[in-house]
Amino acid sequence: MRKTSFHRTDPFSKLTHLRQGVTKYGPAPHKPVLLLAVMRGMDEGWISGNRIELTPELVGAFKSIWQEVVTTGHSPLIAQPFFHLKGEKFWHHVEYPGFKGWSAATSSCKTIGMLQKTISHVELDPELFALMVSPVEREVLRQTLLKTYFPDASLSNGVSYWDQVSDQILAESSVEYQAQIKSLQESLDAASYEEEVFVRGGVFKKQVPRIYDNTCCISGLKVETSINASLIDACHIVPFSQSHDDTITNGLALCPTLHRAFDRGLIAINPDTYRVIVSTRMTEPVTSTYSIQQFQGLEINLPKSEKYHPSKENLTAHLERFVGNF
Template sequence: MTNYFNEICEFRQNHPIIHGETIKTDDPLLNNVKEALNSFKSELEKKYGIFNNIHLTVKESKGATNFPHITHVCILPPNQKVSNGIYVAICFDKKGKGAVVGCAESKTNPKGLNIKIRKSKSLHPRIDVDGGGDTTKYNNVFENPKEFYYKLENESDLEKHIKRSLILCFYNLGLIKESEYLQTADYLDSSINESEISYFNIDSIQDDRKKIAIQIYARRGQKKFREKLINAYNKKCAITQCEIIEMLEAAHIYSFKGSDTNKTPNGILLRSDIHTLFDLGLISIDPENYTIYISNKISHDEYYAKLHQTKISLPAEAKDYPSSDSLKHHFENIFDK
């Protein structure tokens, strides 16, 4: 698989993108890179045709009339399309420097992943996977991007990250339960180019910082879901009225099971510590009157004890949220009285 990876990179090194110029898909110049892409696809099909008992398909970039500037190969879970879905994408740098790999979403039909911004006015990634058109800018479509540099010599790290990314895709699509995801997924890896780190064992320090940043980002809730709750609850924690936006998280009342649970009625905006206690069942809300209840296990804490039997701050337009059904499920099944 490393040979095909490197051949795809070498094609773009030898035939760099020139603004305003394209290569027709039937140009004999493409024969070698097409063969490499097809072989790379075949290797991925052998390894990941069935993963975690789920059947997957692999699609490589072809282009209808012109060969794409950003070559890519995508591993698709059931019912997902490159143009409309969540999948593992392997996107090759436009100058042949390597590839970005991770759980990604369609550029034209985003699904609300916790996207990591790789490119902006102040950020310039070493591996650039932005094409010329608005719909072919792929730098900012990944939730857990990791860079793999040319010349790739060992495929084990690539395979490991593909597997982690597939698990993350399954979790985002609701194909596996939260407990299964927590047991099998360990995708919090640094995407830093390790070759740049050469002294003081700073790699592990940097990696821990990366893990913390990603964990905080993930805990805040999926981007669109969180934004809707921030607006609905007027930028305040529903229980403490905390207004520090960086501490506010999108809590699922009925635990996250995929996109169906990522709905505003099933969410409540909570400060990070309250979110943790809510998930653990140490704080809950009576669905009948929106009264806050504190578990006996934390009632000895003076601060949290003061919250007991106070009422939450409801959204300004609380027509159908927070969902009384979701609150009832939490109060009766999750709350540890």
């Protein structure tokens, strides 16, 4: 009987023959770690179709798995493997309009900012995707990757990188959190810091609405869906670029329209009474059902736990920033 042999067209063969960059630390582990992160996304449900986006969840999973399986001195950056996996022929970039052909014409990309600007998402070969969406086959693929590239490692169900950041955002004071961000900014290179901030921003966007019961704290809008979609935003009271603060007390849960109004200084929150102040520098049709003026003087809905109430100091800073509008 003739032996069955795997060819480069076979999904398992493709995953066990990844082209890895040669570095002073040995073969670069980034590509297999990214593929393991994609599988974790399928495990947890934030990747459900053949559409892999560069999300904070994916970066967080990448960093979690990296901590568990990589023991060399490589830098845990996701941008390059997300870009260079295109060379494996099963990882297909789908570019935004206006950037068609950018991926093929570009030899390298080192920042997630550039990838987010140009790449809408990635699609896998249908044959590989069909295997990945099957829990049984996905586990076989996962063990194949581990055995091939990380034979001495295993994946646990311990505290993930995402959970570590969530704990910091939920439990730390603004002062502690800001000190930590300052330390990261001073110790990390620009690309690593960019990815760190990207993940933390993603956690903030998930945790603030959760703390507010996925409800706009001003309008009371609450829409729950069976898909990974939300109509409630996490709004920084003082922008992260100024505050370096992703803690819950620097956040509000708002519907998109009121989020935009808050960011532009058309509404504010009285730091003493937690009541809405609407700018005097705007006009609206009086009969409009969607008038922002209707919220003037309304007390916002606060989180059940007082420790998560918006910081009076931050609300004051926001009000002072737009003082001429009120």
